[in-house]
Amino acid sequence: MTSQEKLWQAVKVGLIAGAVGLSVCMIGLVESFNQRDIVSEQLTLGQALLFSTAVVAAYLASRSHQNTLAKFIHGLLSGVSAAIPIFLLILLSISWETIRDSFINVSPDLLSIITLANESPVTGGLQLIGMFAMVALFGIVLAIMSKPIRSALLTGLGWTIGLGMMSELLSGILRSRLSRETLDILFGKSGINLIPTIILLLGISISSYWWKRAGSEQFETVRQNLSPQQLTWSNRVWRAFIIFVVLILPSILGVYLTEIINNVGLYILMGLGLNIAIGLAGLLDLGYVTNFAVGAYLMALLTSSSDFGLASPISFWVALPICVLAAMFTGFFFALPVLRMRGDYLAIATLGFGEIVRVLARSDAMKSIIGGAQGILQIPQAQISGPIAGFFGSILNPINDFLGNYDLGILASDEGTIIFNNPPQLYYLLVLACLLMLFISRRLNDSSTGRRWMAMREDEDVAAAMGINTTNAKVIAFTLSAASGGLAGAIFAAKLGSIYPNSFQLLISVNVLSLIIVGGLGSIPGVVVGAFALVGIPELLREFAEFRLLFYGIALIAMMLVRPEGLWPSEASKRELHGEENEPIPDERYEIGDAKYEKAPT
Amino acid sequence: MLEINNVHTFYGNIHALKGVTLNVEQGEIVTLIGGNGAGKTTTLRTICGLMAPREGSLTFEGEDITKYKAHELVAKGIAMVPEGRGVFSKLTVTENLQMGAYHRNDRENIRKDIEWAFDMFPRLGERRSQLAGTMSGGEQQMLAVTRALMSKPRLLLMDEPSMGLAPVLVDVIFDAIGDINEQGVTILLVEQNAHMALQVANRGYVLQTGEIVLSDDADALKDDPTVQKAYLGLE
Structure with missing residues (x-):
């Protein structure tokens, strides 16, 4: 490449980054991101998004050059080019006064952001170019740094932006724990103050660097030097600590965050169920919401005190197993017609089932039974009363007294009734349900049924030729997979107190599928991680709800490119996608208390 | 042992097997040769229950087997080495062999048979905890053959074991076929490599567009002018 071509290359990278920047402006993302500050009154998320285009452009353009001077020249050129499309937008908005009629998002607010709140748009635009050149320097510095420092710095930046x-x-969580003065130092009017932010950034970056450089090694050495007894003890302490944190989480997080975690919990339940069908058995089921709907509607019909409910409604606890069984029956029933379908055809058929159920629920034909579009109201919350509640109370009350501020969130009331009506109480219910399903999933994964599914997923014909009854295996997979969806639906109905057909859209099936893929297909911890990433984080960013699907798309594409095996992959796909050719898997694998394996003789 | 009488099999409306009749006697190696699309694989899939014949009868050891599904035939003593090997690529070699013994319950003997497989093909023993998908084609074929044997079959159906293998490995596999047969397993071998197949087999059938056009002793087929011309590349 001649030097001229190289310069043009840098400009091109910059212009592409600028086009991305321009489009995020035009869809309103920058403006809506501008409502959140990363650093109180200094830097908003919108500005960070805008400037990040210049950083990325400069980094990409300067990365391929050896010479430091060349890095600077190309990086700066690229960073400045990234400002050009946005500068053109400013010029356009001056000459075309009615621009908002065509581009609704080019609002005065947006223009004020991209002209850096200058009186004159042109001066502002020129200043923007200057700013882009300055932040481009950061991208160039990133490219000059050695890899470990860069990754440490990026880790720090990611965490700082996230926390910001x-x-x-x-600040809500810390309010009750810290004094007023400390809070004022940490937090400004709309975010973390500048100095704590810098400390945070440096702290995280340096500790991340230290951990990668020496810390993890030291940790390993310490662990290796422990005697087996000490090791079991350290594991026990860790486990006890995790259990303790899980137990007191609602009182640390407060009601709002606990509610978000509850939603995540519902998705974890559904994810674990769908993971049986897709991850283990390889059956692409796009109608998973069916099971969720069956669980929810049956819970409503059995317990509601409205006209649609039973004459004498039964309690939540009796209805719960019935809902799970009903969902399993539906799963079984829907499995029968699709037994001979494979792959894409199966996906389309199950997609149809999901829609059938929703349309039926909304239809006038079923209105007299399940309420049509108005849904079913007056579903009571789960509650424990009588001697059982007294028993829980006698255990929980002393613990709560002891924990004081960090109580367990379930307080037996004076009448001796525990009602699951607040997020903290529902949290415990969901934790129990999730633990149960995690346990079942785990056992299934290691069972001979799990092995059958695994063989079927790889090659149905060969599995049959090995003596595996694939029909049977498929029906079992669909039935067991449905159970968890029914459980989630039943809890969902009791949690909300009312249900509508519109709560059971195709989008739920899609969400559950996405979280399994992002977490790692077939991986049980992956479901939990995926649910937090795809359900938890968007819940926290409520005001950006309209961009949620955009983020989903970006996240899925990025995952497929960067980590196709998922955030927390299963061992099998890790082996497949990142396994070294001909590298034997250590024989220790056979020692993990797994009934199906024998230790390979050495 | 295996008798196929006037079998017709269809893919939708496509008439793939047009009245195939053949038989395999206890202890034999019988080969079925023919060009692409002749219906060799379809014949095997019909025998092992992956496809249902529309007409005709299939009996194994005197029993009608059309009523059984594929997975039930394994317990009856029929095993298959599928076309293109079909190993479970995400499972290790040992796990693949365990899958082959899926319908057996005698854990101790399964372990011994896995060791026997490693004796037969030491290459597999060296790679016992490696993922099957990361092995070479020849090693995968060794695995596919031994995996089929793990179900202790009396009849072994093999679908093109030489496909895509290096010549030296084709020799290894065909030596193994002879050994397996000597241990009392009857073999029905489908091959495009007619030369190798007729060397190891006792008898052979030639299949053309869904019909058996020739059947004879392997040696006689080797000398048959039409076979020589069409399948052995000799003028």
Whole structure:
């Protein structure tokens, strides 16, 4: 490449980044991101998004050059080019006064952001170019740094931006724990103050660098030097600590965050169920919401005190297993017609089932039974009363007294009744349900049925030729997979108190599928991680709800490119996608208390 | 042992097998040769229950087997080495062999048979905890053959074991076929490599567009002018 071509290359990278920047402006993302500050009154998320285009452009353009001077020249050129499309937008908005008629998002607010709140748009635009050149320097510095320092710095930046975005929640959590003065030092009017932010950034970056450089090694050495007894003890302490944190989480997080975690919990339940069908058995089921709907509607019909409910409604606890069984029956029933379908055809058929159920629920034909579009109201919350509640109370009350501020969130009332009506109480219910399903999933994964599914997923014909009854295996997969969806639906109905057909859209099936893919297909911890990433984080960013699907798309594409095996992949796909050719898997694998394996003789 | 009488099999409306009749006697190696699309694989899939014949009868050891599904035939003593090997690529070699013994319950003997498989093909023993998908084609074929044997079959159906293998490995596999047969397993071998197949087999059938056009002793087929011309590349 001649030097001229190289310069043009840098400009091109910059212009592409600028086009991305321009489009995020035009769809309103920058403006809506501008409502959140990362650093109180200094830097908003919108500005960070805008400037990040210049950083990325400069980094990409300067990365391929050896010479430091060349890095600077190309990086700067690229960063400045990234400002050009946005500068053109400013010029356009001056000459075309009615621009908002065509581009609704080119609002005065947006223009004020991209002209850096200058009186004159042109001066502002020129200043923007200057700013882009300055932040481009950061991208160039990133490219000059050695890899470990860069990754440490990026880790620090990621965490700082994340915490900065969540500053409101953070200050909410800390409010009751810290003194007024400390809070004033940490938090400004709309976010974390500048100095704590810098300390945070440096702290996280340096500790991340240290951990990668030496810390993890030291940790390993310490662990290796422990005697087996000490090791079991350290594991026990860790486990006890995790259990303790899980137990007191609602009182640390407060009601709002606990509610978000409850939603995540519902998705974890559904994800674990769908993971049986897709991850383990390889059956692409796009109608998973069916099971969720069956669980929810049956719970409503059995317990509601409205006209649609039973004459004498039964309690939540009796209805719960019935809902699960009903969902399993539906799963079984829907499995029968699709037994001979494979792959894409199966996906389309199950997609149809999901829609059938929703349309039926909304239809006038079923209106007299399940309420049509108005849904079913007056579903009571789950509650425990009588001697059982007294028993829980006698255990929980002393613990709560002992924990004081960090109580367990379930307080037996004076009448001796525990009602699951608040997020903290529902949290415990969901934790129990999730633990149960995690346990079942785990056992299934290691069972001979799990092995059958695994063989079927790889090659149905060969599995049959090995003596595996694939019909049977498929029906079992669909039935068991449905159970968890029914459980989630039943809890959902009791949690909300009313249900509508519109709560059971195709989008739920899609969400559950996405979280399994992002977490790692077939991986049980992956479901939990995926649910937090795809359900938890968007819940925290409520005001950007209209961009949720955009983020989903970006997240899925990025995952497929960067980590196709998922955030927390299963061992099998890790082996497949990142396994070294001909590298034997250590024989220790056979020692993990797994009934199906024998230790390979050495 | 295996008798196929006037079998017709269809893919939708496509008439793939047009009245195939053949038989395999206890202890034999019988080969079925023919060009692409002749219906060799369809014949095997019909025998092992993956496809249902529309007409005709299939009996194994005197029993009608059309009523059984594929997975039930494994317990009856029929095993298959599928076309293109079909190993479970995400499972290790040992796990693949365990899958082959899926319908058996005698854990101790399964372990011994896995060791026997490693004796037969030491290459597999060296790679026992490696993922099957990361092995070479020849090693995968060794695995597919031994995996089929793990179900202790009396009749072994093999679909093009030489496909896509290096010549030296084709020799290894065909030596193994002879050994397996000597241990009392009857073999029905489908091959495009007619030369190798007729060397190892006792008898052979030639299949053309869904019909058996020739059947004879392997040696006689080797000398048959039409076979020589069409399948052995000799003028």
